[in-house]
Each structure stands twice: as structure tokens, then as C-alpha cells.
Amino acid sequence: MKNPAGKLRRLQREEAVIRIIMRLATYTVIGVLGIIIFTILRRGLPSLSWEMIFRTPQGGFYFGKEGGILNAIAGSLYLATGATLLAFVTGYPVALFMNSTLRRHKRFVNGFRFILDLLWGIPSIVYGAFGFSVMIFFRVQASLLAGILVVAVFVLPIMIRAMDEGMKNSPAGLMEASLSLGMTPTGFSFRILSRQCLPGIVTAVLLSFGRAIGDAASVLFTTGFTDYIPRSLAEPAATLPLSIFFQLTSPIPEVRERAYAAASVLTFIILVISILARLSSAKLNHNAIKN
């Protein structure tokens, strides 16, 4: 080494520069979130009114006349609730099964996790297009039920994987202790493991709900669009993301303003879900046994 002191000084200078860049990067990430929420709310809130939230589109709505987006809000809530419920009913036992009875078969469970991650990564537009082509095959019309089914398949891997993530780190002795006391694996799953992993389960449900309500590509062809609140599962339904999308393409400024307002409604719903998820995982944690 020719000049160790010089090299050291160069390294120190390099570190100082890199530290500034790194700090900037972190603040940029936080700042971007702030800017996004600020931009949406600043453009959306001025044109938001009670009429928009509590009325369905009236005549001439898409030319800037009166009415609201209640059809889309209700449609989105129905759709997300239905899909989340369906995914929960099917996914919850699967996640429990993976972490109780199947726990011994490590290779299988890990392989299954791999498949679930793969499914999680498949774009929602592929689910949407595939779902629609199946619907054409069976000659089914676009409806709320079709949308719920497609979205449920799309959030099912997310639901299972998110629950599983919370369950797989639960203490191994917990199951052995329960079984040695005469509990069945099923009893263990529903009474011990579920309680132990309650925060993870709630987070998984909220995460899936957020995905279901925000995704547009999977419902684009499958749920259709309507100005009315759906009264049965067989009717088409409007959804909030699509309502935003369609209004944005309008040449009329008032209609575009309403799209911004609708976007701030959707952002608000997502923020509430995130906060709920945070709060619940903090609150529900006291039931868990630590290892």
C-alpha cells in the first residue's frame, strides 16, 4: 500500500457523500408518499360533496350534471366484501392446515408457498382476461357475482400467504403441547393457533380487502358497469376504480374534477384500512404466547 492515510481519507470522504445520498433516498421515499396524498386530496377535496357520496348518477351525470358516485362506492364495497369473505372462508382453513397438520411435511409446504408467491405475482389483468374468457366460454354475462369470483381467486393467494407469514413463526412447542394434552390438530388450529396469530389474520383480511377494493384490471371485463346500485349478484356493478378511470377520460372539466374527488374517496378508504391494520396488530398482540 503506497499511501494508507490517503486511502483512508478517500474512503471517509466517500462515506460522507454516500451518507448524504442515502439519507436523501430515504426522505424521498417518505416524501413521495406525502406528495401523492397531498396532490390527490388538494385536487379532489374541493369538488367533493355530500351529493357525490350519497347519490347515484342522475340524467346527464357524464356531461357534468348532477348526481354522485354512490353506485361505484356501493359496488366496490359489495365486491370487496364478497371477495374477501369468499377468500377468507377458503383461505383461512388452508393457512391453518399448512401450519398444523402439514407442518411435518416441510418440503411440501415450502413448495406450496412457492406456488402461492408465484400466484401472488401474476398480474391482475391476466386474472381478469382469463376470467372473462372463461365467462365467454360458459356464456355468462358480466355481473357482480362473476367479479366477486375473479377477485376472490386473485386475492386468495395473498390472503393465505399473509396469514401463513404470521403463523409460520409461531413456537413449534405450542402444537406439541396441545397435542400431548389430547387436543386434535383441528382443535389446535382453531382454538390455539388462531388466537396466537390473530393479528396476522386480521392484517391478512384487511390487506386482501384493500387489494380487492383498489384493483381495476381484474374487474374491468368481469363486473361490467352500471349507474345503479346492484340489487342482486346477477346484476352488473360499478366499481370505484373504474368509475375514476371512466370519468378521467371525459373531455368535460367538471367530470374530470369529479374523478379527482372520487380518487380522494378511494385514497381515504385505503388510508383507513392501513390505519386499522396497524392499530389491530398492535392491540391484538397481547393474546399471543411469546417464545
Added chain:
Amino acid sequence: MVFWIIFLLILPLGILCGLLFRSSAITGSHTFFQLITGTVWKPTQQEFGFLPFILSSLYVTLIALVFAGPLCLFSAIHICFYAKSMMLRVIQPVIDILAGIPSVVYGVWGILAIVPLVSRVAKHGFHTPSTGYTLLSGGIVLGVMIIPFVLNILIDLFRSVPKELHEASLSLGAGKWYTIKRVVLKKAMPGIISAMGLGLSRAFGETMAVLMVVGNVAQIPRGIFDPGYPLPALIANNYGEMMSIPQYDAALLFAALLLLILVIFFNFASRLLIMRYEKSSR
């Protein structure tokens, strides 16, 4: 329960086979090579060239990665090795909310903030008139969308690098930055590459946000200020109203098939890499 497990196990294969079957009308009359290298898109005249869409998808995704990759890497190093532990508690909800914001909202933000910005930069900085609905806008919006995804993986990754490695290097007299550069980053390199790969595959399939800002012109883009037309946008814009034109339906499902294959390939490669890394670090 067992039924649902089997259902999920065969679902990827099912979608793949379904798309293969449904797009067979077009793969029968054109060769695979013809389809992916063709540059002309005229469905009414049975000309289906997917090259403009494939290239647009690649460009948009690469731009996104150029923006998000270094940003996430620097930020993750900062959070894991330099910042106070408070920062981790601040960044976690930020990541959650960024990941939760629907793509349509990102699209609205792109139209309100990024599109005018890009248009102004193109006009004043590069003297090329542009509407702002360009590959660059799509790339930036997409970059922001994959930040939470990539950052989350990187933070987990850096936290899983064995402390002993760090300490051994420090005890030999290396400085903190030197240790991170030569030991931590080297150790975590496969993980970093696979995090980027996963970000790439996530970006590839993103539909609505990109569709809203990228311009949607079916031509081969020549620069970042040209509009593009990525594969997911092609499907979203045209599927549902293609009944009257023969083979159009099959062509769009072929686009979905291409998308699926590319995404699964990136996902598979990245996950294998990360699994190998996890095995070696144990």
C-alpha cells in the same frame, strides 16, 4: 381444504393451458416468431405484430427500475445500518400505505403531477414538443409503485445478513462504510438482484396506472419522450370489445399469455436466486 390446496396448485398451470388453448387460433395461422417480431398492428387486416408492445413494456419497466432500484438500495442501507431504529418504525407504515394505494390513484397522480412535469422538461430541457404522455411518465409512475415492494425485500434482506460477518470485518479494522461495501453488499448481492427481479416482474404486469399516463400509441418507441403501448394496456383497452374482428380475441389472449410467461419467468428466476442465498447464509 385439500380441494382448495389442489385447486391452487393447478391454478397456474390451468391459466397457462387455458390461455394457450384460447390463443391457439392465432398461433395456428402465424408462427410464434412472426408474432413477437412483427411490427405492424392492424387487427382488421389480420396483422398482429407484438414487437411495439413488448418493447414498450420492456422500456417502461427498465425506466421504472432505473428510478426505483438505486433509490431503494440506498434507502435500505440507510435504514438498516445508519438511521436510528425510529426510522424503521416510520418507514414501515409508509411502505404499507404506498403498497396499498390503488393503481388508479397512482394513475391520477401521474396525470396531475408527472405528465405536466415531463412535458415541461421535454420542452425546455430537450426542445422536443411532447404531450407528457410518454414512456418516461409511465416509467416514473411505475417506479414509485414498485418502491414499497423492492424496499421491503431489501430491508428484510439486509437485516438477515449475519451480524458476525459485520463484526468480523469491523474487528479487522475495516470502517463501517468499507464493511458495508465489501462485505454486506457482496454477501447480499444475489438477494439484491432477485429483489430487483421481483420488482421487475411486478412492474411488468401493472396495468391501470401505466395505461393512464403512457399514451397508448401502437408504434415502436424511439426515445423516452415517445408514447408507448405496453402489453397490459393493450389487453385492458381492447379486450371486451373485440367480438366483431376475427382472431382479435385470440391475439389479446396471446398478449396475456406472453405477459404471464414473462412474469412467471422473472418471478421464478428471482425466487430461486433468493432461496439459494437463504440456504448459503444459514
